Amino acid sequence: MTEPQRRPDPIPLTVLTGFLGAGKTTLLNRMLRDPALADTVVIVNEFGEIGLDHLLIESVDEDMILLGAGCLCCTVRGDLISTLEDLLRKRDNGRIQPFRRVVIETTGLADPAPILHALIYHPYLVMRYRLQGVVTVVDAVNGEATLDAHPEAQRQAAVADRIVVAKADLAADAGSALRQRLGNLNPGATIHESDVPAADLLGGLFGLESKGEDVRAWLGAEAVEHHHHGHHHHDVNRHDAAIRAFTLTSDVPVPRASFDMFLDLLRSAHGPKLLRLKGLVALSDSPDRPVVVHGVQHVIHAPVELDAWPDDDRRSRLVLIVRDLDPSFVESLWDAFLGRPRLDSPDAAALMANPLAIPGS
Template structure:
């Protein structure tokens, strides 16, 4: 059989995460029955811990099992990078049938950042795989207590592209309203789907990222959900006015939540490519660990008709992708930030400094540039 020539389309990869007992395996079992997940590889941290036994039909190879849905299940043996590379070798050598998608199920205590790092930053894997989205499950019964006690669960919710609320059928009507409100404060942009209501379908969960197998311009509006942040600001303003008007505050967000802030930075005019490069470099070097997630579309002055897509996790940024055209009539720069232990004002003042409108208390860009870390490791616009 003649191998196809030309670049190989990247393989979409979804991350399924959520705290212990959130129902990840139950949802995964249901999703695997959907034809949309045929020819999918499922990667799990510990094979013995997942409940896929009723779907297994044949041992394919060491650590790999064929599922009746047409999927392939394998374990992470030591290193996720090695597992993803091994899958590509088997696929390219014809040892397994070509798969069309990868789903990684993390352990309940997992920080999703290392998996995101692997997909976004590794020079080879970043070419062959493309992040299709982070799906986070939240247990409606125990969700509040979990968010209170475990910072990992807060981070899982904050970086999600899709939030799935499980076990709502075990609660009285509107019993999850407080949890939903809390999740919306943590992550204004992620749609919240109810598993018990049948909303967490493959169609609703897949395709949350930028990759379009049909070669169409990606739906950036759906990816960023930037308009959700405007509503979030209105809600915060209402809470603030309500608290001051009554002499008390009903805002009972836990200390873990207080450490995290999500917002969208917008700008009408294009920015010089060099200035944007330096903005990212200085932000990453000064506060890399606090950048839980950054994603956006940027208008570059040197080529305003072809916007640039950027996304990063902590200090790691994926090489920027230049689009052939704007996906809609909105030609503004829109950057979504999920921050931990970092004031939104620092980011906006640094942005103002580099777009040529420094605020009175803007960071000293020249002083930051003296930091030797600021000139290493961040991707350049091309």
């Protein structure tokens, strides 16, 4: 009797984003020279925008070229989903060399949400790829003005797991005011200089070698929690003051039905305001095997169960990044579903009387 064929491990995938002129091309070129990116596929929107000519070796087909670093580079002429599926077909039938990871470089004007949607809800892609992280490049010289003028730039920074500040050597005070603003906008993200090793940008929970440090870095929960409960008063003159990051926690395992209902209610009622959600949750029917959950706007990935806790912290931790949504409302909803209503909340009475009647935020 033949053994059933084992499904291959998911391929880690990183999204590289940042506003026009932020320095994505320069960072990508430097990353491609790093041995950490060997056997990588780089997906870009248009070759003409990104200037990889000095790295090109040969054309594989009309949409794909081989780079000197041993990486493949392909262009998205149509749908990203079709491109990712086509890569898998070519890999599976031996038409291209096996690759170990994928980096998607977005256009500078892109809102990352549709790309993240595709990566976490498509039933086939979700089996074969695993979102490892979002890296956002911010220009130290023009970054603050860009954040003021362009909501896309705010969202790019808000959903990042890692932020790279480029051109810091050209900025007054090395961009310290910008760093503080980015820290307020997304306290859970780690902020790096542009000479950061490629391996530091590509690690994370969704690598094939998850460790406790990866989980903590991916969640960023401690930084978000400190920021939210410490110094979270925003300057009302800041254009991005509507974006907030905060954590929900539970020291006791969460009933699965309550957790599912909480996510469903939050997504259906406030999906467009939910820029990013990610977490590690202990469910009461299997508290020793936590689930990883992540989502963007109205799309929430089916939770993935881990074999064991990655470290000694057994609390459930959910990190949320929201726009135009009061964190205290979401906290009240969480507490109500966990059976610990906060009576000091103006929404608590309504939630206890009817959890489906969500008051406006």
